Amino acid sequence: MNSQPMSPFENTWRKFKALFGAWLAHMTVYRAEILIWMLSGTIPLIMLAVWIGQAQAAGGTVGGFSASDFAAYFLAAWLSGQMIVAWVAWEIDFAIRQGTFSSKLLRPINPFWEYFMQHITERFVRGPFILAVVALGTLLIPGTRLVASAGHLLVYILAIILAFAIRFLIAYCIGLLCFWLENATALDELYFVLSIMLSGSFAPLDFYPAWLRPILEFLPFPYIVYYPAQILIGRLPWSEIARVLLVQCVWLAIIFVLFSWLWKAGRRHYGAVGA
Amino acid sequence: MIEVRNLEKHYTVAEKEAGLAGSLKSFFKRQIRVVKAVDGVSFQxxxxxxxxxxxxxxxxxxxxxxxxxxxxxxxxxxxxxxxxxxxxxxxxxxxxxxxxxxxxxxxxxxxxxxxxxxxxxxxxxxxxxxxxxxxxxxxxxxxxxxxxxxxxxxxxxxxxxxxxxxxxxxxxxxxxxxxxxxxxxxxxxxxxxxxxxxxxxxxxxxxxxxxxxxxxxxxxxxxxxxxxxxxxxxxxxxxxxxxETTSPSKIMKLQLERLVPRADLERYASILQLEGLNVEFSVPRAEVSVKAAKLLAELPVADITIEDPPIEEIIGQLFTQARAEVNV
Structure with a gap:
């Protein structure tokens, strides 16, 4: 029967391809919906207009930011916000309450990878729209330098991957709470609101009250939007960039431990209702 | 292939009385009940x-x-x-x-x-x-x-x-x-x-x-x-x-070619139902073939079927038995 046994690597690659293919087909069915979802993440773009207005009214700069500085920051913040979008809490919540999570548990693959691939695939569908908006923004506001250098771009890619992993795992943990709670999406909403306020989507954190800054440094929020954006536009010295990447790794590790525990404990608690 | 020993699954469920008052009550004080969904099951x-x-x-x-x-x-x-x-x-x-x-x-x-x-x-x-x-x-x-x-x-x-x-x-x-x-x-x-x-x-x-x-x-x-x-x-x-153990008899359904008086039919076996040309007998398992031959030879039979009683009934009997034993 088994004509040619496949290597583990080959098997993993085939799973990756199959999930990517299926989700891509699925996403293209819903491409209009994805566009609408993107619009729901436009706060940085609105804030961009607000702050440029402020800068111009103040005679050129506000707190050391010129109009084109604001443009670069908010475009980078918007780009980062788009790259880290994760709705997996809703998916898990729905699947656990409707009972479809059971069929995922029956397959010889952790459901984590299915959801993960779903998000990665969606980024590919979203990508062209994102690039178009960023390019348009850069052209419309003269003097905007979104990417400081090729080196910064490379580090940014690393930082945004870490940022996505952090956000995805947090959302996953919130979703797993559904093993105990009736509904976990309210918590994800709470996270979303906090994240908008504290991640730097409203304003660069440089404008936040001095007492709040040290507290924020100890929360994950700045590390998923503010710092990646700052890296891309080149406002951080390399030593600071190294610190940011390190803190991201620490956060990732902490949330991964939490995730592993929730997964283990939650599965024991799972009632497999309805299915 | 499958081995199961004393398998149990107990759930705790929160219960809520119907209506608004019930909702309020359960919001402050939850009634917890343990449901024994599976209670010591063994088989191979x-x-x-x-x-x-x-x-x-x-x-x-x-x-x-x-x-x-x-x-x-x-x-x-x-x-x-x-x-x-x-x-x-x-x-x-x-x-x-x-x-x-x-x-x-x-x-x-x-x-x-x-x-x-x-x-x-x-x-x-x-x-x-x-x-x-x-x-x-x-x-x-x-x-x-x-x-x-x-x-x-x-x-x-x-x-x-x-x-x-x-x-x-x-x-x-x-x-x-x-x-x-x-x-x-x-x-x-x-x-x-x-x-x-x-x-x-x-x-x-x-x-x-x-x-x-x-x-x-x-x-x-x-x-x-x-x-x-x-x-x-x-x-x-x-x-x-x-x-066989729970239903010692089978059901024999006959369709007759012409009407036969009830009294004549009763001589063969106990009648479950008689409606015009259709008769249903209850026949002990051991006697089924003998009776069938006899009926076919002596009565104007157009069609005959022999069936087990509906299995739903048998399972139903099992349940009543099991519950009666629990209550004793």
Missing amino acids: IATGEMVGFLGANGAGKTTTLKMLSGLLHPSAGEARVAGFVPFERQSNFLKTITLIMGQKQQLIWDLPALDSFLVNQAIYEIPDAEYKATMQEFTDLLDLQDVLKKQVRKLSLGERMKCELAAALLHKPKVLFLDEPTIGLDVNMQVRIREFIAAYNQKFAATVILTSHYMADVTALCKRIIVVDKGRIIFDGDLAALL
């Missing part, structure tokens, strides 16, 4: 055996299947399937089993079923040649050729169920847990699915546990049945033997 099933799992709604059938397929963590006791502990969800275990639930789907709703099959092929690590052969076989057996490329959400219930079945068996599992596989399907489709399951069992020596509300599913497929009531096993054994 050999390779290739097909076993029917019978019991009322909430008897614990589905909960048992969910523990055997690794979805639920048992509160106590042990289960082993093909040598694995199900809850550990080892890859080789999951490749050995399948659980089919009549009402639930694993197919991707917005895409043709074929796309879901391809995903399963990759996830279950099925080589291309084997995948093609299996698909060919399932397509023939289940008549899938016109269905595979249609969006799943546009399929009829019967078509979808056939695709679900194919998706769930694509990796050729050795152990099948079938929970109401024919629910909601019309009689033709039920027969179709039944034949397919029988063929699959034959061909791959697969071990099957089947729950169904349709007795016909069980009588057609399973020699052995396990009857559960309130989380406990009240019967485990041969279906035919059960029929």
Whole structure:
């Protein structure tokens, strides 16, 4: 029967391809919906207009930011916000309450990878729209330098991957709470609101009250939007960039431990209702 | 193949009285109750055996299947399937089993079923040649050729169920847990699915546990049945033997060519029903052939059928017996 046994690597690659293919087909069915979802993440773009207005009214700069500085920051913040979008809490919540999570548990693959691939695939569908908006923004506001250098771009890619992993795992943990709670999406909403306020989507954190800054440094929020954006536009010295990447790794590790525990404990608690 | 010892699953459920007052009350003080969904179940099933799992709604059938397929963590006791502990969800275990639930789907709703099959092929690590052969076989057996490329959400219930079945068996599992596989399907489709399951069992020596509300599913497929009531096993054994012990007589239905007086008929056996030309006798099992010969020789018989009493009735008797014993 088994004509040619496949290597583990080959098997993993085939799973990756199959999930990517299926989700891509699925996403293209819903491409209009994805566009609408993107619009729901436009706060940085609105804030961009607000702050440029402020800068111009103040005679050129506000707190050391010129109009084109604001443009670069908010475009980078918007780009980062788009790259880290994760709705997996809703998916898990729905699947656990409707009972479809059971069929995922029956397959010889952790459901984590299915959801993960779903998000990665969606980024590919979203990508062209994102690039178009960023390019348009850069052209419309003269003097905007979104990417400081090729080196910064490379580090940014690393930082945004870490940022996505952090956000995805947090959302996953919130979703797993559904093993105990009736509904976990309210918590994800709470996270979303906090994240908008504290991640730097409203304003660069440089404008936040001095007492709040040290507290924020100890929360994950700045590390998923503010710092990646700052890296891309080149406002951080390399030593600071190294610190940011390190803190991201620490956060990732902490949330991964939490995730592993929730997964283990939650599965024991799972009632497999309805299915 | 399947070994289960003192398996238990107890849930705690929060109860709420109906209405607004009840909601408020339960918001501040929750009433917790322990439900013993499965309460000390033990059995063994050999390779290739097909076993029917019978019991009322909430008897614990589905909960048992969910523990055997690794979805639920048992509160106590042990289960082993093909040598694995199900809850550990080892890859080789999951490749050995399948659980089919009549009402639930694993197919991707917005895409043709074929796309879901391809995903399963990759996830279950099925080589291309084997995948093609299996698909060919399932397509023939289940008549899938016109269905595979249609969006799943546009399929009829019967078509979808056939695709679900194919998706769930694509990796050729050795152990099948079938929970109401024919629910909601019309009689033709039920027969179709039944034949397919029988063929699959034959061909791959697969071990099957089947729950169904349709007795016909069980009588057609399973020699052995396990009857559960309130989380406990009240019967485990041969279906035919059960029929013999609990119903010592058979039903003989006759259609006569002309009317025969009741008194003349009563001399042959006790009459269950008499309506014009149709008579129903109850005949002790041992005397069935002798009586049948006699009736055919002496009465103007147009048609004769001999049946077991409906199995629902027999199972019903089992339940009343079991509950009476508990109450004693």
